[in-house]
Amino acid sequence: MAATACLPSNTETPVPARLCAWSCALEVRAPGAMHFVDLTERLAACVARSGIEHGLVNLQCLHTSAALLLNENEPLLHEDFRALLERWAPRGAGWQHDRFDVRTVNLAPGERPNGHAHARALLLRSTECLNVVGGRLELGRWQRVFLVECDEARDRTVSVLVLGVARPCA
Amino acid sequence: MAATACLPSNTETPVPARLCAWSCALEVRAPGAMHFVDLTERLAACVARSGIEHGLVNLQCLHTSAALLLNENEPLLHEDFRALLERWAPRGAGWQHDRFDVRTVNLAPGERPNGHAHARALLLRSTECLNVVGGRLELGRWQRVFLVECDEARDRTVSVLVLGVARPCA
Amino acid sequence: MAATACLPSNTETPVPARLCAWSCALEVRAPGAMHFVDLTERLAACVARSGIEHGLVNLQCLHTSAALLLNENEPLLHEDFRALLERWAPRGAGWQHDRFDVRTVNLAPGERPNGHAHARALLLRSTECLNVVGGRLELGRWQRVFLVECDEARDRTVSVLVLGVARPCA
Numbered sequence: 001m002a003a004t005a006c007l008p009s010n011t012e013t014p015v016p017a018r019l020c021a022w023s024c025a026l027e028v029r030a031p032g033a034m035h036f037v038d039l040t041e042r043l044a045a046c047v048a049r050s051g052i053e054h055g056l057v058n059l060q061c062l063h064t065s066a067a068l069l070l071n072e073n074e075p076l077l078h079e080d081f082r083a084l085l086e087r088w089a090p091r092g093a094g095w096q097h098d099r100f101d102v103r104t105v106n107l108a109p110g111e112r113p114n115g116h117a118h119a120r121a122l123l124l125r126s127t128e129c130l131n132v133v134g135g136r137l138e139l140g141r142w143q144r145v146f147l148v149e150c151d152e153a154r155d156r157t158v159s160v161l162v163l164g165v166a167r168p169c170a
Numbered sequence: 171m172a173a174t175a176c177l178p179s180n181t182e183t184p185v186p187a188r189l190c191a192w193s194c195a196l197e198v199r200a201p202g203a204m205h206f207v208d209l210t211e212r213l214a215a216c217v218a219r220s221g222i223e224h225g226l227v228n229l230q231c232l233h234t235s236a237a238l239l240l241n242e243n244e245p246l247l248h249e250d251f252r253a254l255l256e257r258w259a260p261r262g263a264g265w266q267h268d269r270f271d272v273r274t275v276n277l278a279p280g281e282r283p284n285g286h287a288h289a290r291a292l293l294l295r296s297t298e299c300l301n302v303v304g305g306r307l308e309l310g311r312w313q314r315v316f317l318v319e320c321d322e323a324r325d326r327t328v329s330v331l332v333l334g335v336a337r338p339c340a
Numbered sequence: 341m342a343a344t345a346c347l348p349s350n351t352e353t354p355v356p357a358r359l360c361a362w363s364c365a366l367e368v369r370a371p372g373a374m375h376f377v378d379l380t381e382r383l384a385a386c387v388a389r390s391g392i393e394h395g396l397v398n399l400q401c402l403h404t405s406a407a408l409l410l411n412e413n414e415p416l417l418h419e420d421f422r423a424l425l426e427r428w429a430p431r432g433a434g435w436q437h438d439r440f441d442v443r444t445v446n447l448a449p450g451e452r453p454n455g456h457a458h459a460r461a462l463l464l465r466s467t468e469c470l471n472v473v474g475g476r477l478e479l480g481r482w483q484r485v486f487l488v489e490c491d492e493a494r495d496r497t498v499s500v501l502v503l504g505v506a507r508p509c510a
Contacts, residue, residue, distance in 0.1 A: 163334060289424055
């Protein structure tokens with residue numbers, strides 16, 4: 001177990017804490033339904049640009065029919081995941097949310113049947129919080145961060161916020 | 171991609187970082203099993219009261235048979251979610267956790283069979299971390315934050331912690 | 341609702357914010373497949389050692405075939421969870437990820453069939469963010485933090501990062 005010392009320590013000459021909060025919005029559009037879009041490089045670039053050495057980076061998918069996933073980038077595994085999500089929450093399985101004849105709430109122009117997409121998002125995650133250690137996004141050997149498009153191809157936004165201790169100024 | 175500048179920058183006159191941590195406990199009681207209680211307004215009020223401009227707000231449901239969900243507030247969709255959770259983790263499906271004749275661990279007075287409720291909580295989330303940007307809780311157009319009562323109507327507590335850069339003092 | 345006041349407040353004599361980021365890596369090895377390893381005591385020790393009074397502790401499992409879970413430590417309940425995960429994502433169910441004859445990506449020496457383990461990790465969580473209030477890890481009465489080994493016994497690492505307001509120096 002390796003510990004990183006606190007910054008700043010209250011030594012004789014106190015140094016103002018270099019707290020930093022840095023945010024941006026990643027715009028993403030998957031080519032179609034059930035695509036996994038790898039956001040890892042863009043996310044690592046956010047962390048680098050933030051100047052934060054130790055802290056947290058939180059991702060928030062701003063949609064209710066798309067989701068985030070932290071897992072391996074292996075195409076056959078993604079086929080497995082697609083098959084599982086189709087089995088757990090099948091498209092066209094008579095979702096109440098898609099009964100536009102009886103539904104009265106949140107009906108937007110161009111509404112399409114997507115109850116299955118919400119159900120799949122329920123099984124996955126809308127937010128994912130990762131560690132920043134030594135100025136770098138912490139990731140295991142096989143870990144990659146994906147947006148999973150559970151609906152059709154749509155413009156999506158992932159809000160990114162990096163919070164932590166910034167590098168000392170020159 | 172719009173970036174928010176770091177606060178404070180080490181200008182000629184260094185300003186102490188206005189780091190702020192603010193916490194509270196939300197008390198919640200659903201009217202019955204499988205109700206979705208919308209916490210969004212109370213959560214937005216927490217963020218406003220914290221005075222934090224940029225940072226994170228973390229919710230932690232302090233229970234193991236209730237959960238948190240970030241999705242749409244549409245009653246028919248909630249019916250879909252209830253049906254899914256009943257299918258994935260049916261009530262009365264012979265849960266080992268409910269065999270009070272053989273179970274020896276964590277038996278509290280008034281223990282009721284709720285193995286299905288734990289299983290549903292396993293599929294949902296106990297914690298949810300959201301971004302705070304420009305003094306406001308970040309939420310997509312359809313995103314709302316719910317406590318999902320997987321057991322019967324019970325007094326529940328959601329711990330809220332807001333951490334970040336506070337507004338400059340007047 | 342009980343609120344914790346901001347620290348530091350910009351009083352007449354400004355005090356530098358005692359921001360602290362503290363990180364470590366927990367090494368874990370489960371005795372075998374589908375064991376639940378209780379990390380709660382080690383995690384509470386991390387929070388104590390960090391010296392942080394109010395903030396967040398984020399756990400990140402650095403693997404894609406193991407996961408984190410926040411639930412009850414009751415052996416019969418864990419049997420229920422194992423049975424559910426076996427039903428939702430059965431071992432040896434013809435996972436594409438395990439077709440080493442056609443797979444070309446991320447094949448490491450000693451690769452073993454573990455598509456089911458990735459699928460189970462998909463249903464659980466890779467990260468979990470908890471609150472730190474009054475110098476202590478916030479936990480409900482029955483809440484414990486587990487690493488869930490979805491694959492065989494392997495050396496696993498959980499990255500821990502504590503971020504927040506540190507105790508004032510003496």
